[in-house]
Amino acid sequence: MFRILVCDGMDKSAMVTLMDAGFEVIDEHYEVEELKVKVKEFDAMIVRSATKVRQPIIDAALETKRLKLIVRAGVGVDNIDVAYAMENGIEVRNTPNASSASVAELAIAHMFAVARHVHSANVTMRNDEWNKKQYKGIELNGKTLGLIGFGRIAREVAKRASALGMKVIYTDYLGEMEGYDDFAFKSFDDLLVEADFISLHIPFNAEKGAVLGKEEFAKMKDGVILINTARGGVVCEKALVEALDSGKVAAAGVDVFEEEPTKNEALYKHPKVSVTPHIGASTKEAQARIGIEIVDTITDFFD
Structure with missing residues (x-):
């Protein structure tokens, strides 16, 4: 069973859809030091803007080489060291259309x-x-x-x-x-x-x-x-x-x-x-659309 870490929350119905599709979904935010430990246990992680996936997090994930996919629930991916992740075999995706x-x-x-x-x-x-x-x-x-x-x-x-x-x-x-x-x-x-x-x-x-x-x-x-x-x-x-x-x-x-x-x-x-406190995508409609995009991205990736 593939394990998905939802770091900064996501639409509940989307999480249910992932679980119904056979994924184990953990909805938990970790600070950097704890995330370095936990990230080794997951196949994919979903982040918004709060979690920064920098080189130390990626290096920790590479210790087990389990993490294969990082999904940014939103448009920008500047909170992720994209090039470094991709160079080390970890795909990075976003949800460009939803918000x-x-x-x-x-x-x-x-x-x-x-x-x-x-x-x-x-x-x-x-x-x-x-x-x-x-x-x-x-x-x-x-x-x-x-x-x-x-x-x-x-x-x-x-x-x-x-x-x-x-x-x-x-x-x-x-x-x-x-x-x-x-x-x-x-x-x-x-x-x-x-x-x-x-x-x-x-x-x-x-x-x-x-x-x-x-x-x-x-x-x-x-x-x-x-x-x-x-x-x-x-x-x-x-x-x-x-x-x-x-x-x-x-x-x-x-x-x-x-x-x-x-x-x-x-x-x-x-x-x-x-x-306003970075609420551009914070509408019910956008979050629902983001959830749908994430589900499609993850199911297609692990199919």
């Missing part, structure tokens, strides 16, 4: 929150403050949204933003995409200059570091609004706080952080920032 709509909707939600001061008013009214005159917002309709990266999630954002009356422009390292003529491809620098809202949809690359830093903020429009539901690290948090303080960035919606849970109070307590 696109959920993350896209959260990005739009942050746009509305900061454009209409919902994030602030929701707090001040609970403190018995009626700050009506302070909360003159802006409409999304007629604004230009710049998407950095144009993969599955960005395309879902583009569709929703277009329906709201936004002009959508995008940049991507692959260049202009066929079949998306309603949205204009721009160079990275041109997008920074033209966009009223900027939303990031790219993975974090440790070698390259932040894509948006002090130099990039300087190129943006005064009063730009920034949304990051992609990955912590793609935006330099120090530079973002400075841009918020100066007014270069009027507001930001942030779901992901350089360190999670974040300790950067200057960012998450900033009055111009709408914050």
Whole structure:
């Protein structure tokens, strides 16, 4: 019987499906040192963002050579040392299709929150403050949204933003995409200059570091609004706080952080920032779809 370790939780019905298919499923989160011991006992492991599968974990698994598959329940795999795992005979898979709509909707939600001061008013009214005159917002309709990266999630954002009356422009390292003529491809620098809202949809690359830093903020429009539901690290948090303080960035919606849970109070307590604790894929629908993708991945792999 193949043993599956579910490190960070998953849809219960998907776990039942795996068990009905003959897999032994253990739903347990282990900290690093204990995981080094436990990982030797499993054929596959399923992780979300909380568990980091770095080289020491992989080395521990290689002692028994039992682990054959790591599945990331989500899109990004930057919490896994993918190349090292693959070099040592451990396959790495993700669930790229399941959470696109959920993350896209959260990005739009942050746009509305900061454009209409919902994030602030929701707090001040609970403190018995009626700050009506302070909360003159802006409409999304007629604004230009710049998407950095144009993969599955960005395309879902583009569709929703277009329906709201936004002009959508995008940049991507692959260049202009066929079949998306309603949205204009721009160079990275041109997008920074033209966009009223900027939303990031790219993975974090440790070698390259932040894509948006002090130099990039300087190129943006005064009063730009920034949304990051992609990955912590793609935006330099120090530079973002400075841009918020100066007014270069009027507001930001942030779901992901350089360190999670974040300790950067200057960012998450900033009055111009709408914050959520990395919940882009945290909807019932997305988790159910992720569960289905995981079941298909595991059953196909071990068939």
